[in-house]
Amino acid sequence: SQTIHQWPATLVQPVGSPLSLECTVEGTSNPNLYWYRQAAGRGLQLLFYSVGIGQISSEVPQNLSASRPQDRQFILSSKKLLLSDSGFYLCAWSVMSGDQPQHFGDGTRLSIL
Amino acid sequence: GQSLEQPSEVTAVEGAIVQINCTYQTSGFYGLSWYQQHDGGAPTFLSYNALDGLEETGRFSSFLSRSDSYGYLLLQELQMKDSASYFCAGVSGNTPLVFGKGTRLSVIA
Numbered sequence: 736s737q738t739i740h741q742w743p744a745t746l747v748q749p750v751g752s753p754l755s756l757e758c759t760v761e762g763t764s765n766p767n768l769y770w771y772r773q774a775a776g777r778g779l780q781l782l783f784y785s786v787g788i789g790q791i792s793s794e795v796p797q798n799l800s801a802s803r804p805q806d807r808q809f810i811l812s813s814k815k816l817l818l819s820d821s822g823f824y825l826c827a828w829s830v831m832s833g834d835q836p837q838h839f840g841d842g843t844r845l846s847i848l
Numbered sequence: 849g850q851s852l853e854q855p856s857e858v859t860a861v862e863g864a865i866v867q868i869n870c871t872y873q874t875s876g877f878y879g880l881s882w883y884q885q886h887d888g889g890a891p892t893f894l895s896y897n898a899l900d901g902l903e904e905t906g907r908f909s910s911f912l913s914r915s916d917s918y919g920y921l922l923l924q925e926l927q928m929k930d931s932a933s934y935f936c937a938g939v940s941g942n943t944p945l946v947f948g949k950g951t952r953l954s955v956i957a
Contacts, residue, residue, distance in 0.1 A: 769944060778949035779891070779935065794944075825890055836881060836893035837945060 737762035741826045741840030749848055754799075754813040756843050758826030761807065766828040768809040769837065770801055773823040785809060786831065821847045850874035850938045852948035859954045860926055868921045868951045870936035878939040880912050880919040885950070886932045894921070896939070923953075931955045 741758045748754060760766050770782040781794045783801035791801050798817060802810045809826060826840040852872045860866035870880065879898035883891040897903055897912035897919060909922040923930055933952050937945040 767944075776952075779947045781944050781946075784944045836896060837883075837891075838893065839890040842890050 737828075737838065739826065739828055739838055739840045741843060743843060744841065745844045745846075747846045747848060748816050750818055751815050754811070754816050754820070754845070756811040756824055756826075756845075758809045758811075758840055759807055760809075760828045763828070763830070764806060765831055766807065767831055768803060769827040769829075770809065770811045771825040771827065773825060773842075774821075775823075779825070783811070816847050818847050821845055850877075850940065850946040852936050852938055852946060854934075854936055854948040854951045856949065857952045857954070859956060860923075862926055862928060862955055862957050864926050865922065865924050866926060866953065868923075868934050868936075868953065870919045870921075870948055872917050872919070872936070872938050874917075874938050874940060874946070876940040876943075877914070877917075880910070881937040881939055881945065882910050882921045883935045883937060883947075884932050885935065891935060894934075898939075926955050928955050928957070 738761045767786055769784045771779045772782055773779050783793055785791050785803045788803055799813050824843045827837040829835050829837045854870045881896045882894040884894050885891040895910040897910050900912055900914055902909055902911045907924045912919040931954055933950040935950045936948045
């Protein structure tokens with residue numbers, strides 16, 4: 736069966752520090768991969784998605800970046816965090832066909848101080 | 849592009865039936881998905897409607913009307929554990945889902 740791992744679960748970082756969140760998927764090949772951010776009590780904002788290694792589409796211009804160095808690995812990064820980067824970050828995967836459900840990781844709760 | 853509208857909050861009594869509506873405006877629409885998210889947790893997939901009509905999965909059912917650009921999630925025999933946020937999401941080919949802003953369901957005794 737397929738599983739998705741996302742870490743860390745919680746993270747507290749000072750303003751201006753770098754960020755690296757990692758997500759890996761097991762049990763499937765060539766998945767579509769996604770990074771979302773969710774502010775408290777709000778909806779899901781798509782940040783990045785990837786349909787293959789090295790292929791990244793950015794939905795929201797900001798100080799975040801994403802990379803997909805391996806087929807089942809998706810990394811969210813920042814060189815200098817802002818206070819507004821606080822939120823709940825979710826990684827998700829789906830089979831390549833667009834009508835298939837997305838499966839989410841457990842999320843990373845990021846607090847910027 | 850796509851946009852989906854759903855009520856921000858709904859309250860219902862334990863044991864009752866509740867319907868959460870979702871209207872959408874989209875191009876290249878394939879179908880409508882529903883996700884459940886408990887506080888502090890990740891969204892989980894509930895259902896997907898590609899065709900008009902009602903899809904039933906246990907206590908949960910989902911309906912789609914393409915002609916009306918409208919769908920809904922129906923929850924029967926409500927339980928306290930059904931208190932959560934519910935998101936509709938539009939499916940358009942191999943492009944990412946577009947999520948509604950979510951409906952917070954509160955089930956009261």
